[in-house]
Amino acid sequence: MELPFLIYNEITSTNAYGLELAKKSASSGTAILALKQTKGRGQFSRTWDSPVGGMYLSVIFRSSTAERIRKKIPHIPSTLAVGSVIRDFLIELTSQKDFVIKSPNDILFDNRKICGILCEAVTCGFETQGVIGIGLNVNNAYEGGANLREIMGKEMDVVKIARMLRARLNEEILGISQNAS
Numbered sequence: 001m002e003l004p005f006l007i008y009n010e011i012t013s014t015n016a017y018g019l020e021l022a023k024k025s026a027s028s029g030t031a032i033l034a035l036k037q038t039k040g041r042g043q044f045s046r047t048w049d050s051p052v053g054g055m056y057l058s059v060i061f062r063s064s065t066a067e068r069i070r071k072k073i074p075h076i077p078s079t080l081a082v083g084s085v086i087r088d089f090l091i092e093l094t095s096q097k098d099f100v101i102k103s104p105n106d107i108l109f110d111n112r113k114i115c116g117i118l119c120e121a122v123t124c125g126f127e128t129q130g131v132i133g134i135g136l137n138v139n140n141a142y143e144g145g146a147n148l149r150e151i152m153g154k155e156m157d158v159v160k161i162a163r164m165l166r167a168r169l170n171e172e173i174l175g176i177s178q179n180a181s
Contacts, residue, residue, distance in 0.1 A: 003029040003176070005166065007159060012039040014058035015120055018131035022060045023122070029176045030060040031166045032131075035158065040135065041118070048116060053140030053147075057162045059169050061121075062129040079105045079117050082132055085172045086115060089165055094151050109146040113137075132169060136161070 004027070011017055011034040018032050037050030050056050083101045090099045090107065098110045107115035114137050121130025137147035138158050148156045170176040 003027055003031070003170070005031045005163060006033065008032070008034045010034065010036045010038060011056075013037055013041060014056050015041070015118060015131050015133040018058035018060050018133070019120060019122070019129075022062055022129035022131065026060050026062075028060060028062045028174055029166075029170045031162070032058045032060075033159065033162045048118075048135050049142065050135065051140050053138060053149075053158075055134070055136040055138045055158045055162050055165075057136070057165065058131040058133045059166055059174075060129070060131055061174050062127060079119050082117050082119060082134075082169065082173060083107055085168055086117070086134065086136075086165065089168050090114070090148075093161070093164075094148065096151060109151060112144060112146040114146040114148075132173070134165070136165075 014032040014034050014037065021030065021032070034050070034056040036052045037048070037056045040048035040050035040056060080101065080103065083105065087099045087101055087107055091097055096109070100108050102108050105117045106113055116135045118133040119130065120133065121128055137145055138156050138161060139147065139149045141147055141150070148161070
């Protein structure tokens with residue numbers, strides 16, 4: 001079964017839209033990618049600047065208590081666990097080892113922010129539904145931050161990176177195995 005991968009040129013917030021879809025029974029592992037967000041947000045409802053060139057990805061998760069116990073997955077994916085998967089993904093993608101997690105929800109490259117993570121969830125009875133939100137600097141630049149274009153020395157394909165990262169998150173965090181395609 002191919003899981004939905006929704007791509008938008010512009011959206012208010014991938015996490016807000018992902019939470020709406022999760023409440024409407026969207027499948028765990030469904031992804032929402034925006035090339036630009038107009039109301040992106042970070043931890044503590046801080047504004048997350050989301051210009052074109054960045055990757056703004058939210059992956060829906062939902063599970064019942066019984067399913068979580070059977071698959072040994074946590075009630076709500078921890079930001080630190082998600083950060084660990086993303087850090088390892090970036091190390092493999094770039095062949096650079098200078099990526100570190102700055103607790104609780106950032107990833108730095110050479111002491112400069114390259115990624116922010118926001119996990120949000122709502123529990124309804126015996127089911128948890130929510131989103132893993134990721135803002136990754138791919139081809140965009142901001143003062144004091146890092147981006148993949150600078151690290152790799154070339155423009156990067158935002159959609160391809162998002163698909164590969166979604167596949168990794170699905171497998172390692174949500175327990176869903178699927179090709180990155």
